[in-house]
Amino acid sequence: MDTGPNRLIIDGFSCFFVKFSLSKFVWFDGKFVPSSKAQVPVTTHAIHYGTSIFEGIRAYWDSKNLFVFRLDDHIKRFRNSGKYYSISLNFSNKQVANAIINLCKKNKMKRSCYIRPFYFVGQYGINLHVTEKAPTNLAIFMFPFGDLFDKKGITAGISSWRKFSGSSTPTQAKMGGNYLNSIIATQESKRNGYDEAILLDKKGNLSEAPGENIFLVKNEELITPPLSSSALKGITRDTVFELAKDSGYEVSIREISRSELYVADEVFLSGTAAEITPIIRVDRQKVGTGKMGKITKELMSDYTDVVMNRNEKYSHWLSAVY
Numbered sequence: 001m002d003t004g005p006n007r008l009i010i011d012g013f014s015c016f017f018v019k020f021s022l023s024k025f026v027w028f029d030g031k032f033v034p035s036s037k038a039q040v041p042v043t044t045h046a047i048h049y050g051t052s053i054f055e056g057i058r059a060y061w062d063s064k065n066l067f068v069f070r071l072d073d074h075i076k077r078f079r080n081s082g083k084y085y086s087i088s089l090n091f092s093n094k095q096v097a098n099a100i101i102n103l104c105k106k107n108k109m110k111r112s113c114y115i116r117p118f119y120f121v122g123q124y125g126i127n128l129h130v131t132e133k134a135p136t137n138l139a140i141f142m143f144p145f146g147d148l149f150d151k152k153g154i155t156a157g158i159s160s161w162r163k164f165s166g167s168s169t170p171t172q173a174k175m176g177g178n179y180l181n182s183i184i185a186t187q188e189s190k191r192n193g194y195d196e197a198i199l200l201d202k203k204g205n206l207s208e209a210p211g212e213n214i215f216l217v218k219n220e221e222l223i224t225p226p227l228s229s230s231a232l233k234g235i236t237r238d239t240v241f242e243l244a245k246d247s248g249y250e251v252s253i254r255e256i257s258r259s260e261l262y263v264a265d266e267v268f269l270s271g272t273a274a275e276i277t278p279i280i281r282v283d284r285q286k287v288g289t290g291k292m293g294k295i296t297k298e299l300m301s302d303y304t305d306v307v308m309n310r311n312e313k314y315s316h317w318l319s320a321v322y
């Protein structure tokens with residue numbers, strides 16, 4: 001169990017319960033509200049039907065300032081996710097950005113943290129005909145956050161549950177309802193003793209993990225599945241593209257068969273919460289040497305430099321709070 005000051009408190013090796021200490025204030029429809037008072041009625045539409053849209057954002061404390069990573073990109077995706085279902089975000093992008101920055105200030109946050117903005121259909125009865133006029137609420141909460149996974153490397157198993165495809169629901173909508181697929185795959189992988197699941201798409205090619213994109217490294221080339229394999233257009237995935245380019249690595253976005261996973265030199269996950277996390281075993285078989293690979297290690301270090309404001313080229317991706 002890791003109880004360091006800037007780390008998650010995780011009960012048990014297999015991380016069944018992830019506890020976090022919510023910051024004192026939540027931003028709720030334009031106001032700062034004490035966390036315990038930020039409540040919704042039981043008739044809230046989103047509780048019944050999953051009509052909520054969310055983002056996961058990280059901010060990094062470098063001992064002088066707190067930097068929110070790729071805030072504008074997260075907010076753009078936040079609004080777009082709602083559009084698939086005509087669910088309105090009734091605040092401008094600027095208002096959402098200010099709310100996030102001001103919430104950090106209000107909570108006097110001086111540690112690296114995770115920020116969760118979400119909007120959801122509120123009082124709309126039991127109506128399935130959701131339109132732009134359906135009332136929505138916007139809330140933001142945050143909590144200090146360290147590593148989601150063991151950064152030395154994790155184990156993963158291929159899920160017997162397939163990633164839902166765009167022929168059922170839009171795969172690019174980061175919506176509550178969509179995450180039931182992630183939850184069931186995670187449950188199965190934990191039962192089987194793995195740290196994380198890997199989902200195949202409906203054709204049997206690699207898609208992604210429950211909350212992360214996946215990359216393979218083979219002969220110094222990075223390979224990741226296309227969005228047509230039902231992978232989310234991850235912001236960390238995009239960051240990896242840039243960092244790989246800077247280091248002179250080729251990145252190829254193409255369908256990846258399951259079998260390629262077992263002969264990859266390196267495999268890693270990318271995501272806001274997971275950052276860059278090596279996978280060192282898949283289905284109990286070693287990936288490469290069974291230890292974090294050289295290119296994964298390099299990208300992890302480059303990623304840390306970017307988020308900690310140590311790479312000027314990407315300082316435009318950081319929004320300083322103080």
Ligand SMILES: Cc1ncc(COP(=O)(O)O)c(C=O)c1O
Nearest residue numbers: 211212213232234235236271272
């Ligand atoms: C299903 C899924 N895939 C991939 C990702 C990684 O996306 P990002 O790097 O934007 O956090 C996430 C997290 O948002 C996710 O939920």
